[in-house]
Amino acid sequence: MDFSSRINFHTHTRLCKHADGEPIDYCREAVKQGVSVLGFSDHTPYPVKRWETVRMDLDQMPLYVNGIEAARREFPQLRIIMGMECEYDPAYANFFKDVLMGEYGCRYLVGAIHSYVDRNGEWKGLYGYRMTDENLRDFADHTVAAIQSGLYLFMAHPDVFGVSYEGWTAEATACCREICKAAVAADMPLEINGYGLRKKLKLDEGTMRPQYPLEKFWEIVGEEGVKAVVSSDAHRPIDVWSNTDDCVDWAKRHGVEIVNELIAEKIE
Numbered sequence: 463m464d465f466s467s468r469i470n471f472h473t474h475t476r477l478c479k480h481a482d483g484e485p486i487d488y489c490r491e492a493v494k495q496g497v498s499v500l501g502f503s504d505h506t507p508y509p510v511k512r513w514e515t516v517r518m519d520l521d522q523m524p525l526y527v528n529g530i531e532a533a534r535r536e537f538p539q540l541r542i543i544m545g546m547e548c549e550y551d552p553a554y555a556n557f558f559k560d561v562l563m564g565e566y567g568c569r570y571l572v573g574a575i576h577s578y579v580d581r582n583g584e585w586k587g588l589y590g591y592r593m594t595d596e597n598l599r600d601f602a603d604h605t606v607a608a609i610q611s612g613l614y615l616f617m618a619h620p621d622v623f624g625v626s627y628e629g630w631t632a633e634a635t636a637c638c639r640e641i642c643k644a645a646v647a648a649d650m651p652l653e654i655n656g657y658g659l660r661k662k663l664k665l666d667e668g669t670m671r672p673q674y675p676l677e678k679f680w681e682i683v684g685e686e687g688v689k690a691v692v693s694s695d696a697h698r699p700i701d702v703w704s705n706t707d708d709c710v711d712w713a714k715r716h717g718v719e720i721v722n723e724l725i726a727e728k729i730e
């Protein structure tokens with residue numbers, strides 16, 4: 463992607479309790495770093511207390527909206543789009559659609575699986591254990607259901623299971639292939655996530671690798687012909703474009719088409 467089309471749909475704000483800065487701070491950096499389209503996709507609030515330590519509260523939505531509007535007034539040269547990053551839980555699909563998009567005017571949702579429902583019907587996070595092939599299967603099934611829900615513009619870090627999965631098996635390949643096939647069928651891009659490239663490397667069978675993205679995952683993406691969105695997943699204003707050029711390299715290395723521009727045109 464050349465400098466004139468730096469487009470990022472994955473930006474957080476201080477409201478999620480683990481990022482810094484107001485929308486205006488991200489926009490100032492975006493202008494400085496040659497970003498032309500900046501989408502905000504902070505972690506969604508819920509109408510109930512749920513995973514509330516890493517997201518805004520519902521009554522902070524007006525702050526989010528007003529912060530983005532203030533940034534628009536300050537930086538009219540930048541196209542600023544308001545979205546939201548959401549887990550997949552069918553119980554809240556209507557909340558995402560009616561409240562986030564309807565009431566508050568979010569233009570898009572990013573799907574992101576940080577927790578999945580396992581085969582026993584229990585919600586399970588990604589951290590604190592070594593993921594087995596069975597866990598990975600459950601994660602993949604949950605991701606496929608998210609893709610098929612039609613709620614999301616793209617899936618963020620579809621290979622985030624790399625934080626807890628070590629080694630690689632035929633089952634891992636099968637799981638990744640199913641995620642990819644679902645994305646192709648839904649004509650939905652998958653995200654190459656720059657934040658994963660800024661995190662501490664993980665020791666995996668004697669070698670150090672990013673926690674995510676995963677080379678093996680993106681090899682399969684290339685084979686299956688899935689399209690990609692590249693994102694910084696910025697949690698600090700300075701990172702508004704950080705590692706996104708690296709994500710472009712990942713796409714090229716695996717023959718994956720980047721569709722940030724097409725997606726930007728699609729959002730109203």
Ligand SMILES: [Zn+2]
Nearest residue numbers: 474480505697
């Ligand atoms: Zn975050």
Ligand SMILES: [Zn+2]
Nearest residue numbers: 472547618695
């Ligand atoms: Zn994010």
